[in-house]
Amino acid sequence: MLYLLPTPLGNLADVTLRTLQALQECDVLLCEDTRVAQKLLLLLEQKGKLLKKKREFFSFHSHNQVSFLENISPDFFESCVGFMSDAGMPCVSDPGSILIGYAKHHKIPFEILPAGSAATLAHAYSGLGDSGFVFDGFLPHKSNDRQKRLVFWKDVLNSQDLALIVYESPHRLLDSLMDLQKIDQNCHVFVIKEMTKKFQASFEGNVVEVLQGIGETKILGEWVLVLKFSKQEKEYKLGVLEVMHSDIPPKIKAKLLSQITGESIKEWYHRIIKEGK
Incomplete structure (x- = not known):
């Protein structure tokens, strides 16, 4: 049996009852980072939410997931196995999808436990409408590729009342916002970091205002950007x-x-x- 287990974004109290039940059953845990997983389990045990139990921990992340599955037998999943990403939902800009494909191919029973993710929580915080959004994970690392991606979404979403949600690291946040400014300086931006944690912080306004606000704070932690591109007039202006x-x-x-x-x-x-x- 295979469980894909959502983990709290930051606040330990957000762990679900079903995740706790599955963790108690699991003899083996595949982890995006074994150190993060072991720390989480230790905290849950200290809080009395989880009973101590001997488990095997295996590293399973985007760099080794293919080779890991090539070197095991489907019999590996005869015991109760759980997969934990570092925070949030597996398969949402995190490993997990390849496990699902493996389980389907080998007819291994699996279950995905539900919980919130950073994308949906940020969208709710933004208040930018309930008509839907497009989620695009992390933006490309290179500026030119990033600008092309933003131009693409601006063109696609311009006639729709939809927001674009992307993740960004603290190392590239300012660069991404400056690229966005070149694309659409009137784009409405809501950015938030460290959701559910002690140092949660957010900024909102057009991209110029958000850049100014963020420039006065420490850019630490993972960020979520919720973007609403400005409406493009019918008269096309070359940029x-x-x-x-x-x-x-x-x-x-x-x-x-x-x-x-x-x-x-x-x-x-x-x-x-x-x-x-």
Whole structure:
């Protein structure tokens, strides 16, 4: 039997009764990080929510999950096995999906226990409407790829009353917001970190206002961004990114960018040639 177990985002009291029951049954635990899992179980035992029990712990994360499953037999799951991500729901920007595929292929009984995730909780906190949202996990690491992804979602969601929810690390948060500012400086942004924890904090406003607010605080912890792109008028106005990504000669591109930004044609031309290399 295989259980996929949701874990608290931060507040220990958010652990569900069903998760506690399953943990008590499990003899083996696959963990995104065994140290995090063992610490969580120890705290639950100290709080009297879980009885002490001897369990085997195995590391199971995005870097080793394929090789792990290739090197075990389906008999491994004859005992009660649980998978725990570090926080939140398995399979939601966390490992777990490959386990489901393995269980289905080998006809291993499995159960996924429900609980909240950072994406749904952040959407509720944002108050940006109950008509739905699109979840896109973590944005790409590279700025150019990130901007293309944001342009894509702005185009897709512009005619819809839907929010975009993404995760971001503290190391790339400001860069992602600055990329968003280039795409849509009127985008309504709600960002929140450390949900359910002692240092939970959030900022809201257009992307320029949020950047200013975050610049005055410590950027620690994992962040969730809830974005509502500004409505695009029917009259289309050419922007920097559209010109940069267009398939036109560098000299013409430089002239257009100069007219849009006020910077010299020469500066833009050298920049375009450099990026092209």
